[in-house]
Amino acid sequence: MISLLSTAMAKSVEIPLIVEISENARKKVGDVLEKLKVSSAIMITGRRSYEVAGKKIEEKISDFVSDKFFVEESKIDVAKNVIVSIGYSDVDGVVGVGGGKVLDVAKVVASELKVPFVSVPTAPSHDGIASPVASFRENGKAVSILVDPPTAVLADLTILRHSPIRLLRSGYGDLISNVVAVKDWKLAKDKVGEDFNEVAASMAIMPANLMLASDKSLRENLEMLVRGLILSGVAIAIAGSSRPASGSEHKFSHALDILGYGNGTHGEQVALGTIIMEYLHEKHYGEGDWVLVKESLERVQAPTMAKEIGLTKEQVLEALVFAKNIRKKRYTILEDVNPSKDEFELVLRKTGVA
Numbered sequence: 001m002i003s004l005l006s007t008a009m010a011k012s013v014e015i016p017l018i019v020e021i022s023e024n025a026r027k028k029v030g031d032v033l034e035k036l037k038v039s040s041a042i043m044i045t046g047r048r049s050y051e052v053a054g055k056k057i058e059e060k061i062s063d064f065v066s067d068k069f070f071v072e073e074s075k076i077d078v079a080k081n082v083i084v085s086i087g088y089s090d091v092d093g094v095v096g097v098g099g100g101k102v103l104d105v106a107k108v109v110a111s112e113l114k115v116p117f118v119s120v121p122t123a124p125s126h127d128g129i130a131s132p133v134a135s136f137r138e139n140g141k142a143v144s145i146l147v148d149p150p151t152a153v154l155a156d157l158t159i160l161r162h163s164p165i166r167l168l169r170s171g172y173g174d175l176i177s178n179v180v181a182v183k184d185w186k187l188a189k190d191k192v193g194e195d196f197n198e199v200a201a202s203m204a205i206m207p208a209n210l211m212l213a214s215d216k217s218l219r220e221n222l223e224m225l226v227r228g229l230i231l232s233g234v235a236i237a238i239a240g241s242s243r244p245a246s247g248s249e250h251k252f253s254h255a256l257d258i259l260g261y262g263n264g265t266h267g268e269q270v271a272l273g274t275i276i277m278e279y280l281h282e283k284h285y286g287e288g289d290w291v292l293v294k295e296s297l298e299r300v301q302a303p304t305m306a307k308e309i310g311l312t313k314e315q316v317l318e319a320l321v322f323a324k325n326i327r328k329k330r331y332t333i334l335e336d337v338n339p340s341k342d343e344f345e346l347v348l349r350k351t352g353v354a
């Protein structure tokens with residue numbers, strides 16, 4: 001990681017030292033480990049990720065890898081168990097090959113051991129690829145903790161291109177949600193004087209706007225999507241919080257998680273939230289374009305209606321009202337406008353979400 005000292009806030013910022021986005025990035029793991037002076041790494045992967053990519057990577061870096069762990073659940077205990085299993089052996093690096101769950105566990109393990117973490121994502125499904133945030137499910141609740149970001153991100157387009165289209169659409173949803181997250185952040189700056197970082201905000205919003213303006217298919221835009229998700233993660237690292245990539249639309253998604261409603265992925269849920277919150281920003285402040293957001297989601301065939309991810313109108317309304325109670329200190333359009341249930345119902349009707 002590179003440590004930058006931010007003079008304004010007098011804190012150090014850790015961002016990935018090496019980022020490669022290419023058709024053959026998976027073949028660079030050995031070079032990167034060598035560069036980072038890692039000689040005894042553990043590999044953390046998932047069963048499917050191992051078959052798809054991990055096995056071949058392992059063969060190439062067998063000289064550097066001392067042990068391997070399979071992760072199927074995103075729980076903090078899984079990370080703890082890995083650390084306990086390592087015991088007092090001299091592990092000096094972590095290689096993670098997998099989707100969100102695997103990379104979140106690997107991030108925590110590497111942070112705890114204070115060793116470099118080389119991340120090889122197998123799905124571009126959310127902005128956790130390069131971020132310092134690890135998300136877990138504990139007793140049905142979503143928990144996010146701030147850890148060190150990956151030291152190196154090797155985004156292999158050949159692997160990522162073959163991930164299920166639903167995960168690409170989810171990544172798209174998580175990326176474009178930044179347009180609302182950054183508007184919420186600006187609102188917090190104007191209304192309650194919250195610290196605002198222009199660099200982090202720009203890094204989060206520029207790739208989102210590029211994607212919204214593009215008329216290419218998701219597979220054609222894969223590289224742009226991956227780059228955008230990585231930049232979002234770095235924006236989070238620079239801001240020192242998920243602020244640039246998580247506002248009211250994420251509160252809505254967290255509410256759905258807590259209530260246990262629907263069967264949407266993280267990105268699908270925040271995408272619906274983005275349509276709704278963009279509408280509120282446009283209505284109350286004349287900023288935003290909810291039609292553009294909705295049409296772009298339709299273009300990539302991501303869900304724009306609640307029923308597409310197993311949600312009834314009543315459940316969406318309940319989640320929207322509930323969302324106002326989540327992370328109240330994070331000021332967003334929800335805290336600002338405090339919409340009534342009736343107003344939410346009108347928004348759902350006008351946007352066609354439910």
Ligand SMILES: [Zn+2]
Nearest residue numbers: 126127174270
């Ligand atoms: Zn997200």
